[in-house]
Amino acid sequence: xxxxxxxxxxxxxxxxxxxxxxxxxxxxxxxxxxxxxxxxxxxxxxxxxxxxxxxxxxxxxxxxxxxxxxxxxxxxxxxxxxxxxxxxxxxxxxxxxxxxxxxxxxxxxxxxxxxxxxxxxxxxxxxxxxxxxxxxxxxxxxxxxxxxxxxxxxxxxxxxxxxxxxxxxxxxxxxxxxxxxxxxxxxxxxxxxxxxxxxxxxxxxxxxxxxxxxxxxxxxxxxxxxxxxxxxxxxxxxxxxxxxxxxxxxxxxxxxxxxxxxxx
Numbered sequence: 001x002x003x004x005x006x007x008x009x010x011x012x013x014x015x016x017x018x019x020x021x022x023x024x025x026x027x028x029x030x031x032x033x034x035x036x037x038x039x040x041x042x043x044x045x046x047x048x049x050x051x052x053x054x055x056x057x058x059x060x061x062x063x064x065x066x067x068x069x070x071x072x073x074x075x076x077x078x079x080x081x082x083x084x085x086x087x088x089x090x091x092x093x094x095x096x097x098x099x100x101x102x103x104x105x106x107x108x109x110x111x112x113x114x115x116x117x118x119x120x121x122x123x124x125x126x127x128x129x130x131x132x133x134x135x136x137x138x139x140x141x142x143x144x145x146x147x148x149x150x151x152x153x154x155x156x157x158x159x160x161x162x163x164x165x166x167x168x169x170x171x172x173x174x175x176x177x178x179x180x181x182x183x184x185x186x187x188x189x190x191x192x193x194x195x196x197x198x199x200x201x202x203x204x205x206x207x208x209x210x211x212x213x214x215x216x217x218x219x220x221x222x223x224x225x226x227x228x229x230x231x232x233x234x235x236x237x238x239x240x241x242x243x244x245x246x247x248x249x250x251x252x253x254x255x256x257x258x259x260x261x262x263x264x
Contacts, residue, residue, distance in 0.1 A: 002030040003030070004085070004228070004231065006030065007030070007031045008032045008033075008084050009033045009084065010033075010080075010085070010087070010120075010124065011035050011036070011087040011089060012089055012116065012120055013090030013091060014036060014042065014089070015037035015038075016039070016042065017089070018223045019037070019087070020042060020045035021045055021220035021223065022087050022223075022224045022227045023045065024046075024049040025221070025225065025227070026049075027048075027049045027056070028052060029228060032053050034056055034079055035049070035056065035059065036063075038062055038063075059072045059076070063090045063115070064119075066123075069123055073123040085137075086121070086124045086135075086136045087227055088120055088139060089139045091113045093194065094109040095153040097152070109153035110156065110157050110160075112157075113154070114157045114161060121164075125177070129177070132175055132176040133177070135231045135235075136179040137231055138165050139181070140158045140159075140165070140181040141154070141183055142184065142185050142244065143158050144160075144162045145183055145250065165240065166242075169239040173240075178230075178235070179240065180238060180239060180241045181243070182243050182245055183242050183243065183245070184218060184223050184245050185218050185250075186209070186218065186249070187220060187223060188218065189220055192217070211249055212247035212248055213251050213254070216247065217247075226243055
């Protein structure tokens with residue numbers, strides 16, 4: 001497996017969840033990887049990615065702080081010698097009914113999910129422009145395409161990531177840089193567990209799983225596989241696209257006819 005042989009990758013949110021799954025998959029496919037996360041202790045996936053990538057460093061910082069982002073991009077470029085791939089996976093959940101939502105909570109979610117993506121693109125793009133090549137994959141969400149109850153800040157941040165991705169694709173395509181997004185369904189990550197594993201949410205969790213036509217939540221590795229496609233030359237004519245990977249969540253609505261027709 002060498003779809004990313006000779007390529008270099010910077011992955012944010014790399015300590016856990018989708019980010020660490022991307023780091024492993026990219027390293028398996030031959031990429032040299034550097035991670036960035038607010039948490040300096042990566043999970044077992046990141047440990048494996050670092051091993052596969054020859055001791056890849058996990059840089060610690062806050063995606064909201066431009067000086068830290070700029071320094072991380074410089075460190076990654078110096079360590080790798082180039083920057084071919086950027087995966088913006090860092091993100092947080094949050095929201096609530098707008099009339100009850102603290103402004104500080106709105107700012108936290110927007111700043112991490114949207115501003116963080118903007119800042120890493122801002123400081124990585126000059127490197128890619130000089131190289132006249134590069135691929136950026138932004139993690140959005142199905143909640144950036146359609147609303148989910150109580151998800152005001154999160155939905156707004158991910159919807160903005162979808163449109164930012166399109167704008168970046170338009171602006172930088174003629175310089176050899178592709179920019180795409182992934183819109184995952186509900187994925188089994190620490191972030192999702194922090195919401196749906198709360199006491200009293202058991203019935204809600206089962207209902208959300210059933211909203212996916214495949215009847216289950218997704219796995220981080222399934223999103224990493226989509227990120228690999230978009231990052232690789234297999235997607236050489238794909239830019240400005242938001243790839244939905246949601247187990248059929250956005251395909252439509254079930255009302256029980258399938259069971260009546262013997263399809264369950």
